[in-house]
Amino acid sequence: MSTTHRPRRGDGIARSELIASTSATLISATVSMLPLLLADALVRKYDWSEATLFAGVSTGMTLSAIAAPLGIFLVGYLGLRRTILAVLLVLLATLGLSGVCTTPVQFALIWAVSGAASGCLNPLVIGSTVTASRFPSHCGAASGLFLSCALAGPLFALPLFSLLLENWGHMTVLLSASCLVIAAILIAWGLIPANSLPGEDRSHARPRLAPLFEPAKLKDLSLLLFLTSVCGVTSTGLVGSHLISICRVAGLDLSVGASVTAVMGLIALFGGLIFGVAADRFNGLRLLAAYYVFRAVLLFWLPRSSFSFEELSHFAVLYGLDWAATMPALARVALDRFGVLQIGAVMSFLAVAHHGAAGAASFLLASAGSQHFSSAFTFGSVLCLLAALLLVIRRTGALGAPSLSPCAGDTTCARQEAQSNNVNP
Structure with missing residues (x-):
């Protein structure tokens, strides 16, 4: 009887991936909620169209849901590390562009892109992928951790951002959020190895849809x-x-x-x-x-x-x-x-x-x-x-x-x- 011998990744690497991926989903969930906070402030400050701004917010939420399947295919073809880094860089770019926008239409378009990017790091998708590969016997607990982190980010960060917004304006909020994204990028770069998921070097490790429709x-x-x-x-x-x-x-x-x-x-x-x-x-x-x-x-x-x-x-x-x-x-x-x-x-x-x-x-x-x-x-x-x-x-x-x-x-x-x-x- 033949036995497969595969190199086992250390528990330290698995934990590092868990820390980096949960940090990324937490920051992504937090950034995706910022438009809800900023829209009202921009309407009051510049007397902009509330309908235009919230159209961007709604579009971003819709694209965030649609982008969830895209996230898993990016992980399958690019790897976990590249996917997380790419999404975080897009979020960082949208925060930077938000600081130089001058019209509500520009804000709406940028927020739509931000929502789509954050959807690729949906905690259900990234969490299930990482935990199933690294912690199959603890998939429920690890998935619960991802979900809790995604809830914790906006819950604790938005009150702090509200305080910054009231006292120092929306530019301070954008700068603070950018610092969080940069921190998540550094964590992902340092903790997630290049070949991050087991079997990623094999062609059949990519997600397949055909078996789902049997x-x-x-x-x-x-x-x-x-x-x-x-x-x-x-x-x-x-x-x-x-x-x-x-x-x-x-x-x-x-x-x-x-x-x-x-x-x-x-x-x-x-x-x-x-x-x-x-x-x-x-x-x-x-x-x-x-x-x-x-x-x-x-x-x-x-x-x-x-x-x-x-x-x-x-x-x-x-x-x-x-x-x-x-x-x-x-x-x-x-x-x-x-x-x-x-x-x-x-x-x-x-x-x-x-x-x-x-x-x-x-x-x-x-x-x-x-x-x-x-x-x-x-x-x-x-x-x-x-x-x-x-x-x-x-x-x-x-x-x-x-x-x-x-x-x-x-x-x-x-x-x-x-x-x-x-x-x-």
């Missing part, structure tokens, strides 16, 4: 896409976008809704880490079913609550934990079913589904008006119950037994792997 895998991919879409609708689409408005309609001050949202984001940081560890220890499908049932209960209860401080505090803590719980479990299930080579492509599709569903839900609810808040949350609760039901009635093992082989689900890759084993006994 009949058996297509059913699994369709289920994961539906689950992720439900997550997007019920998290960012309903709660993230409209919780402040719901509190306002209930007669509460704007600061109350903002505080509840901030607490929810802070709790989500810990939720990503806690439930990431749980995803590695327990059955991912059962965890997802439990998460969706719990979310359904919370969504059904909120519009019917009294909106007291105590009840809103309970909702912020419980929903914040549940918000970050689904993605680590989805990453764990995707790795077990599709393998190391396909998980990046799968998670990129899931990222597009999440952002697209969230954007559509947010727009539809905003168009419908505040009188439909209760109905929208009830509908979201029903969607969560449907997602949980699909997970429960799915046959045991329908999403595949754990398979950490990099060629899982790819017959061409498996054949090349077998030939490599025969050549290198």
